[in-house]
Each structure stands twice: as structure tokens, then as C-alpha cells.
Amino acid sequence: MFDQIVGHIEDIIMEPEFQELQKDFFDKYCTVFEDKEENKLEYTTIFNHYTELIESYIEQRLIERLPQFSMVSFLEEMKARSSELDGEIFEMLLSFTDFLTFKEILLDHKAVKEGHSVDFSSDIIITSLENTLSNRSKLS
Numbered sequence: 001m002f003d004q005i006v007g008h009i010e011d012i013i014m015e016p017e018f019q020e021l022q023k024d025f026f027d028k029y030c031t032v033f034e035d036k037e038e039n040k041l042e043y044t045t046i047f048n049h050y051t052e053l054i055e056s057y058i059e060q061r062l063i064e065r066l067p068q069f070s071m072v073s074f075l076e077e078m079k080a081r082s083s084e085l086d087g088e089i090f091e092m093l094l095s096f097t098d099f100l101t102f103k104e105i106l107l108d109h110k111a112v113k114e115g116h117s118v119d120f121s122s123d124i125i126i127t128s129l130e131n132t133l134s135n136r137s138k139l140s
Contacts, residue, residue: 002077005062005069010089012061021057025050030110033103043103051096 012018029046055071062069078093091101 002074002081005066005074006089008062008065009058009093012058013089015061018057018061022054025053026106026109027113030106030113033106033110035107039099039103043099047099047102050102055096 029050032040032042032046034040059069059071062071075097078090079097082090091105096102
């Protein structure tokens with residue numbers, strides 16, 4: 001079930017609506033964050049707002065696809081598996097529960113927005129493993 005949920009999450013985060021929701025949030029708050037060791041109190045408020053916004057969006061979309069889905073149970077399982085998880089999808093998922101991951105993603109967004117970094121996001125394509133395997137079996 002965990003892998004099935006992750007597959008659905010991959011699909012959801014690739015949707016233009018999700019991309020726009022996340023980009024708008026990062027655009028709004030990235031100027032507040034500074035790349036320093038010390039974290040301001042307002043960072044916590046912003047992080048909590050991000051967590052609520054993104055979790056509720058993904059949870060709503062997952063319940064449409066899997067009526068028995070529970071975000072609480074999924075996040076607990078994800079934390080338990082954190083040492084075996086790798087990749088961009090898991091970094092994004094961990095940003096819901098890990099402040100430092102969230103801060104790093106937000107600071108990366110800020111750097112791109114300010115022109116301090118090269119934005120390769122338009123050159124990267126993430127596809128569902130299920131679709132890739134399905135296409136491979138059709139070719140054979």
C-alpha cells in the first residue's frame with residue numbers, strides 16, 4: 001500500500017495545480033528566509049503553514065483516489081522508512097515533517113529566483129515508475 005500511495009503522490013505533485021500552489025507559496029515566503037545557522041521564530045510559523053497547506057492538498061487528492069487513505073498513518077510509515085528512502089519525491093515529502101529540509105528547498109528556490117543559481121527544473125522530467133514499467137512491457 002505504501003508504494004501505491006507514493007505512486008499517487010508522484011502523480012499529484014506533477015500536476016500543474018500542485019506545482020503552482022507550491023511555487024506561489026515559495027515565492028511569497030522565500031524572501032523571509034536567510035541562509036544562516038540561526039532560525040528566526042517566524043520560520044516555524046511559515047513551516048507550519050506550508051505543512052498544513054501541502055498536506056491538506058495532497059490528502060484531499062489522495063482520498064479522491066484512495067478513500068481509505070490516512071495521512072497520519074502514511075507520515076508515520078514514511079518516518080519509519082526514512083533511512084531507506086531516496087530521491088526528489090522523498091525529499092519533498094520529508095519537507096512536510098523536517099524543518100531543515102523545508103528550509104533548504106525554500107533557500108534553493110530563493111537562490112533561483114534571485115538569479116544566484118541555475119534553474120534546471122524545466123530540463124528534468126519525473127515520471128511514474130508504474131507508467132515507465134507499463135511502457136517497457138508494451139515495447140517487449
